[in-house]
Amino acid sequence: MAELTDLLDALAARPAPPHGLRADDLFTLGRRRRRRRRAGAVTGAALAVVVVLALVLAGAARWRPSGGTPVVGASSVAAPRAGAALSWAAVVDAAHAYATVPVCDPGERTCSARESILRGTDDGGRTWTDRGVVSARQVLTALGRDTLLAGDGEAPMRLSTDGGRHWADLPDGSAPVSAVPAGGAVVCRTPDMRQSCKLSAVDPQSRRIAPLTHQPDLIMATAYNVVDPAGQIQLAGDRIMVAGADRRTGRPAVAVSGDRGRTWSTHVFTDLPCPEPQDCGRDLPVVSVQARADGTTGFAVVVDTKERRAYVYFLLAGDGWARAGAAIGLDPSESFYRSFVTADNTHLMGLQSVPWDAPPRLRYVGLRAGAYEPVALDGLPATAMPVRRSVGGVFSAFDQPSGVLFQSADGRHFSPFPLG
Template sequence: MVNRIYERFMDAADGDMPPSRLTADEVYAAAWRRRQRRVEVWTAVAVVALLVATIVGMQVRKPPAGHEVAVPPTPTPTPSPLGGLPNGTRDGGVVFAAATDADHLYAVITRCPGTDCTTQLLGSDDAGATWTLRSTDLGDPSNDYYVTAPAAGVLYRTVERTDVVESGPVTKVRIPKISTDGGRSWTDVQATTTPVTSVPANGWLECRNIPSQHPCPGLVVVDPATARSAPLATPPGFTVSSVVNVPAAAGFWVEGYDEEKKAPAVAVSTDRGRSWTVHAFAAEPRESGVTAASVDGVTGYAVVSEYHAGKTTRANPTPGPASSTHHVYRTGDAGQTWQRVDSGTALFGNQVDLQASFVARDGTHFVMTVSGWVQQWYVSRDNGHSYEPAGPTGLTPYLGLANAPMFGVVTHAPGLYLAFDVDSVYRSTDGLRFTRHPVRI
């Protein structure tokens, strides 16, 4: 369950923005390096990016080595002095949001009285009408502002801690914490080493919180009833990159890469993680990935993205711009079978990266792409056969400096879709129409 937009934009924003173009290497490689310190997985599908008000990022896939994607000119921001937070972060700005049900919403905000920032957790028990302070100083503001809602009535976050050994190297570890009282108090999750065969009721799957070059170095089961985690005994047989955000009743979905078949893959478990149905998608070249989405656990979409290196000619030894292609697959039987359903024409343009994908309550499929810092929603109302440029009502994609970005959708709880921007949280019961709720205390 991973926040793709949030981490991809944050990771890219951590470095200098090029004045006229952003290379795929810079986005992917920088994010890949920084992803090892933010390896938690959560129940969200891509939430928000804040470039001028706050820039955010998204989890990476394997870097397309040497691939350069031409993008529109972009402004160059000034470095942010605010405690490592993105450029433009301001006092009181929302940097994360979550919900445990339709009424109980949560927002992480920044407090920047001077040049240093802290993060605080606000909560609402009346669907965003009013907000109260729940937790102060969540930790390192550049790392510890992810608060997620992976199960009913449970909030989850991790805190980075530095361990100093007298005669050894300094190491950084991440300590998982849960809250069952709306973020007012937190309990450490104790890691155990004995594998478990299934995920308990109200439990969930996470990526292991260990230093790693890989964004998901193994799956663990978290049990909020005991505040313990343990390795999953029977993970799917491929390299997992993330746990897909789906409602609890939809089972467990994961995505990643099958090293043996050299193909992106999706796995679905309908028995609490005891067994998995795995599908590897035909894709060329090696630099490819998949983004899966489902709302009911039965019907799902997988967008397979391929990245192609720019070609050189004898007359021009400099490689041309890289390109990308995207294909849509659909399942109607919980991942048992997948069929390619797109029309075969160029989807979403040939120099874009996929940022988000979710399924509305009525089965409508939404996809968000990004080219440079410009985002675009696409929608399919015919089971993935065709897509047109349009998004959910009330959510505006980021189009440069003309508006504060707000996008991505979280399916935290049954009947609830969530998004946010620097000022507000946006709720929807159907994934088609969103209502704005300003975050104020």
């Protein structure tokens, strides 16, 4: 994973952008390096299926952590200190939430950008406590109210079962396992970014990670040791959906398991405009998938960046994939960001515009009467992103310019979550 480490280090060394580092920066830097290595090679990709990385690498949400550097296991109420930026946050349920902030003011010359303070609340945000120091490069995922998983481009992953107060390396299992256990997670594991990853199951009870015995029949473009880094893996109920590309044609494809990874079926999207095999996105065979919380309905988004159109498909339990409405036209200034499924089973797509002198903004479209039409999310600013659904069914997003963390029970109506 040296390549991913180099990319993150290179981005960390750059001057901070005015509105925080975006996932597009990681993609852009990686593609530039890859193009330099492929100088002189022909790369015809008329149809590229694109998804925005779900990693929230950095933000500009203002929040004030405690002074000094806490140690792992510290659990003291934090005193405010000015000048910090909220870099990650997640609401698990009405009582539990987590967030990370830098250990010091990023403007200070002696400040290290490699570490962050993990903070948590167990009382709905009335009080927050320092849980310890974590690597700023690690991507955190809340698997439950007290269970956190951390990973980056280097093994091993790390696990905490006490709300981030103590962490332990997650050793790889000696033998494959048949399925992802209840309360566990499925991750994409690979020793090299140039290789297709292998799905592995995280078991918080045994504190181990092991590859699944049966792997989906497709090529996964994602190569990060984190949970769902680019909207390519969804675990909802007993259903797992994995996005990638067909091994034979390079066309976008989605593999589905209805029994937590024991068996798989793969669907290749053959009805997309793709006159030549090399136009099917072989260089970037990525598709975004989302699912209803219980797994009964799945969605896949494919974006044609040349024609600037997005195609949405849906999957019902027991049925095959079908097109959801007509193709969605993208404005010249917009790109597909990420989608999510509300509590009432409405699929909402986020379309992002990035003004040169202002924070990125999102507008949402949702399927209505056979077409995707604009949808307003009550109480959520256009600059709040991304919207995520927790294992507890709570939707959350944080607004970088204002520093407000928002929560919602239905994915449509949002209100601020107290930051203490």
